[in-house]
Amino acid sequence: MIPEIGHFALILALLLAAVQATVPLAGARRGDAAWMALAGPAAVGQVMAIAIAFAALMQAYVVSDFTVLNVVQNSHSAKPMLYKISGVWGNHEGSMVLWVLILALFGAMVALFGRNLPPSLKARVLAVQGMIGVGFLGFILATSNPFLRVDPPPLDGNDLNPLLQDPGLAFHPPFLYLGYVGFSMAFSFAVAALIEGRVDAAWARWVRPWTLAAWCALTVGIGLGSWWAYYELGWGGWWFWDPVENASFMPWLAGTALLHSALVVEKRDALKSWTVLLAIVTFGLSLLGTFLVRSGILVSVHAFAVDSARGVFVLALLVAAIGGALILFAVRAPRLQPGGLFAPISREGALVLNNLLLVTATATVLIGTLFPLFAQALGYRVSVGAPFFNIVFVPLAVPLVATMAIGPLLAWKRGDLAGALGRLKAAMALTVIVALAALYWHSGGPVLALLGIAMAAWAFFGALVEFAERIRLFRIPPGDSWRRARGLPRSAWGQTVAHAGLGIAIAGMVGTSAWRSEVIDTLRPGDTVPLAGYEVVFEGVEPVAGPNYTADRGRFTVRRGDRVVATLFPEKRFYPVAQMGTTEAAIHTTLASDVYVALGNGPAADGTWTVRLYHHPLVPWIWFGAIVMAVGGLVSLSDRRLRVGAPKRARRPAAAAEPQPAE
Amino acid sequence: MTRKRRRLYVLVLCLTGLGTATALVLIALEDNLQHFYSPSQIQAHEVAPLQRFRLGGLVAEDSVAPLSDGVGVTFVVTDLAHEVSVVYSGVLPDLFREGQSVVAHGSLRADGVFEASDVLAKHDENYMPAEVVEALKEAGQWRGPEAGQ
Numbered sequence: 001m002i003p004e005i006g007h008f009a010l011i012l013a014l015l016l017a018a019v020q021a022t023v024p025l026a027g028a029r030r031g032d033a034a035w036m037a038l039a040g041p042a043a044v045g046q047v048m049a050i051a052i053a054f055a056a057l058m059q060a061y062v063v064s065d066f067t068v069l070n071v072v073q074n075s076h077s078a079k080p081m082l083y084k085i086s087g088v089w090g091n092h093e094g095s096m097v098l099w100v101l102i103l104a105l106f107g108a109m110v111a112l113f114g115r116n117l118p119p120s121l122k123a124r125v126l127a128v129q130g131m132i133g134v135g136f137l138g139f140i141l142a143t144s145n146p147f148l149r150v151d152p153p154p155l156d157g158n159d160l161n162p163l164l165q166d167p168g169l170a171f172h173p174p175f176l177y178l179g180y181v182g183f184s185m186a187f188s189f190a191v192a193a194l195i196e197g198r199v200d201a202a203w204a205r206w207v208r209p210w211t212l213a214a215w216c217a218l219t220v221g222i223g224l225g226s227w228w229a230y231y232e233l234g235w236g237g238w239w240f241w242d243p244v245e246n247a248s249f250m251p252w253l254a255g256t257a258l259l260h261s262a263l264v265v266e267k268r269d270a271l272k273s274w275t276v277l278l279a280i281v282t283f284g285l286s287l288l289g290t291f292l293v294r295s296g297i298l299v300s301v302h303a304f305a306v307d308s309a310r311g312v313f314v315l316a317l318l319v320a321a322i323g324g325a326l327i328l329f330a331v332r333a334p335r336l337q338p339g340g341l342f343a344p345i346s347r348e349g350a351l352v353l354n355n356l357l358l359v360t361a362t363a364t365v366l367i368g369t370l371f372p373l374f375a376q377a378l379g380y381r382v383s384v385g386a387p388f389f390n391i392v393f394v395p396l397a398v399p400l401v402a403t404m405a406i407g408p409l410l411a412w413k414r415g416d417l418a419g420a421l422g423r424l425k426a427a428m429a430l431t432v433i434v435a436l437a438a439l440y441w442h443s444g445g446p447v448l449a450l451l452g453i454a455m456a457a458w459a460f461f462g463a464l465v466e467f468a469e470r471i472r473l474f475r476i477p478p479g480d481s482w483r484r485a486r487g488l489p490r491s492a493w494g495q496t497v498a499h500a501g502l503g504i505a506i507a508g509m510v511g512t513s514a515w516r517s518e519v520i521d522t523l524r525p526g527d528t529v530p531l532a533g534y535e536v537v538f539e540g541v542e543p544v545a546g547p548n549y550t551a552d553r554g555r556f557t558v559r560r561g562d563r564v565v566a567t568l569f570p571e572k573r574f575y576p577v578a579q580m581g582t583t584e585a586a587i588h589t590t591l592a593s594d595v596y597v598a599l600g601n602g603p604a605a606d607g608t609w610t611v612r613l614y615h616h617p618l619v620p621w622i623w624f625g626a627i628v629m630a631v632g633g634l635v636s637l638s639d640r641r642l643r644v645g646a647p648k649r650a651r652r653p654a655a656a657a658e659p660q661p662a663e
Numbered sequence: 664m665t666r667k668r669r670r671l672y673v674l675v676l677c678l679t680g681l682g683t684a685t686a687l688v689l690i691a692l693e694d695n696l697q698h699f700y701s702p703s704q705i706q707a708h709e710v711a712p713l714q715r716f717r718l719g720g721l722v723a724e725d726s727v728a729p730l731s732d733g734v735g736v737t738f739v740v741t742d743l744a745h746e747v748s749v750v751y752s753g754v755l756p757d758l759f760r761e762g763q764s765v766v767a768h769g770s771l772r773a774d775g776v777f778e779a780s781d782v783l784a785k786h787d788e789n790y791m792p793a794e795v796v797e798a799l800k801e802a803g804q805w806r807g808p809e810a811g812q
């Protein structure tokens with residue numbers, strides 16, 4: 001009964017979305033307030049209907065209702081409750097329901113909290129959001145219904161893939177979808193503005209919080225995914241340039257560009273059509289990511305079960321949404337009023353450079369990801385490996401990071417490059433010191449690593465110096481500096497934190513790529529192996545039983561001199577239901593590095609086990625940096641929330657260095 | 664600074680960026696494209712020694728064995744018409760098993776053994792890489808449904 005309610009709720013949601021997509025749009029055209037106002041109740045009704053469907057599916061998983069095909073294929077009665085729940089979105093059908101739930105949730109939030117939006121813009125935004133909803137709800141109902149029944153029901157289910165039974169991966173998809181779907185808001189605002197024919201600072205102020213929220217969620221989602229790969233795949237790789245990873249990385253790059261260009265629209269009323277185009281492209285890349293993942297068209301280590309009908313449907317959605325939006329853009333963009341002028345050396349100029357580099361980087365990742373597809377069409381079977389992306393991406397990242405510290409110190413309209421560099425002297429000095437320190441500690445390492453560490457230090461200290469400049473640290477009494485810091489808008493705090501976070505993450509990426517040490521050996525219980533200044537003692541292996549698996553658990557003692565640093569318990573698990581094993585690495589983390597131990601095959605005839613030991617310098621910083629970046633975004637968001645409520649044009653002067661009264 | 668001048672600057676910047684990116688992409692693609700070959704194609708001497716490529720097929724039954732150094736592993740990849748021996752000293756993916764499809768990156772040694780630097784198996788065990796499906800079809804050994812790609 002309950003699955004049928006869920007199914008009906010989905011159908012109801014589709015109908016409500018269809019109403020939301022059409023009536024308010026016609027209303028906005030005719031100037032009919034009642035028709036426009038229908039968008040709100042339709043959006044709220046849609047989210048309620050989808051929430052009912054999602055709850056129904058969740059219920060089927062929680063009670064292990066094996067009359068539902070989806071539950072049979074992806075769950076098992078012996079699975080821990082956390083993974084029964086995360087199993088709801090660990091498969092294609094359920095994840096699509098989560099997708100539309102988040103989509104409808106964003107729409108309902110605009111309906112409920114967008115009171116100060118002009119009624120016609122609000123109606124059009126919700127209508128576009130409704131169209132996306134129609135597309136994806138139709139997709140679910142036509143090709144991926146999660147509520148299909150099986151008769152007769154089997155006694156038990158097939159279990160969720162054991163690799164996915166992991167806390168990191170349980171929460172990875174919801175964050176990714178929050179990011180992907182959040183960019184749909186920027187898309188809807190862009191298309192609505194094109195229909196409306198007007199883009200101004202107020203528009204940018206409405207778009208930015210949604211983009212910022214989506215960006216934060218995507219940052220966390222990508223971070224979680226890479227963290228999972230790091231500890232679950234058994235050797236400590238954290239990024240593979242795999243098509244599915246690229247699918248989430250491209251919207252992140254484009255979304256980062258969008259965040260920065262929306263800033264120019266907001267403060268200076270320039271770059272308007274570019275920002276609208278970026279909003280369309282960013283969501284287009286999110287849809288492309290969905291297509292690549294769902295269609296299985298590219299060879300990837302991650303993939304959902306594949307069905308070509310689904311791929312065709314998502315491709316049609318992609319073409320309709322992006323093609324339609326781009327045609328609208330081509331027709332309407334020339335009508336947008338061009339905004340303020342600026343010199344090449346200015347804050348705007350730096351942000352344009354940032355956008356160019358980010359978009360170029362996005363394009364190169366796109367080429368690398370799609371190239372095998374085109375080659376296949378021409379009859380070649382090729383793939384593009386990680387070296388391609390490293391060669392292309394790094395030269396683009398270097399100027400990007402270099403600009404990142406300088407840009408915020410330039411004035412709007414016309415900046416003073418020499419002055420900005422002069423104020424960055426402290427950052428330069430610190431960067432050189434860090435690079436020399438890295439050279440001292442790792443004189444044997446690759447030269448490029450020094451450059452990488454210097455970039456990281458430059459980004460980090462550049463952000464701090466910029467903040468210190470704003471509060472005139474050390475030039476006026478500390479009390480006055482503190483008062484200035486308190487008076488700075490939250491967006492300034494957010495910018496500093498996010499930029500510093502990127503510096504931290506870069507340091508982590510460089511550290512582990514350049515200075516990793518590894519030992520792969522066959523060990524007998526009692527053997528000792530030296531590893532990057534530590535000694536690792538293999539104590540032995542014992543069998544253990546988990547809730548739905550059995551495992552061999554190794555015991556390793558990590559020592560430094562006479563001191564025991566840590567005891568580690570890596571496991572090799574076997575899940576009898578799925579007939580599959582997983583490797584659970586054990587990691588001892590200090591702030592500066594990880595000791596990573598993975599148990600391999602064994603015991604061999606002579607009683608030895610294959611053991612893999614790694615020392616990953618700085619690697620925790622990657623995820624710490626990602627969290628800091630997301631926190632920076634959230635801090636900035638808390639500022640926007642206040643401003644979104646403010647009426648148009650009632651703005652502070654752009655030069656925010658003036659002290660503000662505490663709010 | 665007139666509007667026209669600004670446009671010009673932006674345009675020049677864009678073109679520089681685009682040019683650099685194109686150059687980078689072309690250089691990188693030239694060296695880092697990896698072609699895919701099946702065991703039958705290797706048998707037919709279509710692959711030069713030391714050329715890096717991707718090998719795909721099924722892991723032959725009862726072929727997985729540890730190497731004498733205890734760390735590495737050897738197995739046989741087959742398209743059910745021909746076979747190639749593979750040696751690998753990294754971490755085998757958890758989904759790797761005999762009779763399942765696999766894709767390995769690496770190159771042929773002079774003795775005809777494939778030395779793999781990476782081995783991929785899918786998270787989803789019902790899935791067979793499209794490349795492997797085609798290799799099996801070409802070898803005339805495809806048993807799955809026609810729509811299985």
